[in-house]
Amino acid sequence: xxxxxxxxxxxxxxxxxxxxxxxxxxxxxxxxxxxxxxxxxxxxxxxxxxxxxxxxxxxxxxxxxxxxxxxxxxxxxxxxxxxxxxxxxxxxxxxxxxxxxxxxxxxxxxxxxxxxxxxxxxxxxxxxxxxxxxxxxxxxxxxxxxxxxxxxxxxxxxxxxxxxxxxxxxxxxxxxxxxxxxxxxxxxxxxxxxxxxxxxxxxxxxxxxxxxxxxxxxxxxxxxxxxxxxxxxxxxxxxxxxxxxxxxxxxxxxxxxxxxxxxxxxxxxxxxxxxxxxxxxxxxxxxxxxxxxxxxxxxxxxxxxxxxxxxxxxxxxxxxxxxxxx
Numbered sequence: 001x002x003x004x005x006x007x008x009x010x011x012x013x014x015x016x017x018x019x020x021x022x023x024x025x026x027x028x029x030x031x032x033x034x035x036x037x038x039x040x041x042x043x044x045x046x047x048x049x050x051x052x053x054x055x056x057x058x059x060x061x062x063x064x065x066x067x068x069x070x071x072x073x074x075x076x077x078x079x080x081x082x083x084x085x086x087x088x089x090x091x092x093x094x095x096x097x098x099x100x101x102x103x104x105x106x107x108x109x110x111x112x113x114x115x116x117x118x119x120x121x122x123x124x125x126x127x128x129x130x131x132x133x134x135x136x137x138x139x140x141x142x143x144x145x146x147x148x149x150x151x152x153x154x155x156x157x158x159x160x161x162x163x164x165x166x167x168x169x170x171x172x173x174x175x176x177x178x179x180x181x182x183x184x185x186x187x188x189x190x191x192x193x194x195x196x197x198x199x200x201x202x203x204x205x206x207x208x209x210x211x212x213x214x215x216x217x218x219x220x221x222x223x224x225x226x227x228x229x230x231x232x233x234x235x236x237x238x239x240x241x242x243x244x245x246x247x248x249x250x251x252x253x254x255x256x257x258x259x260x261x262x263x264x265x266x267x268x269x270x271x272x273x274x275x276x277x278x279x280x281x282x283x284x285x286x287x288x289x290x291x292x293x294x295x296x297x298x299x300x301x302x303x304x305x306x307x308x309x310x311x312x313x314x315x316x317x318x319x320x321x322x323x324x325x326x
Contacts, residue, residue, distance in 0.1 A: 201282070
């Protein structure tokens, strides 16, 4: 299908699945989560359907869609999707680098994505997830941030690097586009984008075209991994947080390789970039925030990513693409 036809079909079939879900709920059945987006097939774009379970009326409705429109669908059962909170990135790293372990002083763990600058300030700040740096909206203003994170042995006395500066609240009852937050970097703490040198640095933000790219990330838990984008514009991605199950729309889905998953708990906050073989520079795809334990071509689970343009727009920030010197 052309992408316009895929988008029209996405809306139509999402409505059909929502009706099946309503009927299941009225009948007292458990209603599995179903996300619907755009995937890439052998002959163009397809509609990507990601189901928590294949059971019940919703599972039957997905099966009927596959029977009717099989070539136009990429339907997979992925199981529950959860926030990834659980190498070298787990140790104390100065200067700070993307991929490094980070957390609030109160606890948790996640990954530094990179560095941003907001329009109203010339200060360099750390980018990661809300659930990493703002504890799902619960962190106090100016809450202390440490590197490495608490789980990796970081302490307030020795490892404080800054404080929570701003975050986009997670709407626990509505629809979300991003899970993101930023923290200040103390003047005495340096920063570097050396993590991305293997790819020749960062060139800019990716705009999806007719093909989905191979991608990479550097994360606190699983380090450097390679994957493939399997869906974009994925709506109704239901993610389990400590605070409850939260809906995200317009997300990017990534599958790992036969060797393992693209991400693991603790990789939340990783910056996802294009994987290039010639060190010509990588484009930035998005901000990793969640994943499933099953599903995907290799069965290792799938990873979910906020589009980077949406993250930066929500924060009123620009991503720093190169190291700066005096």
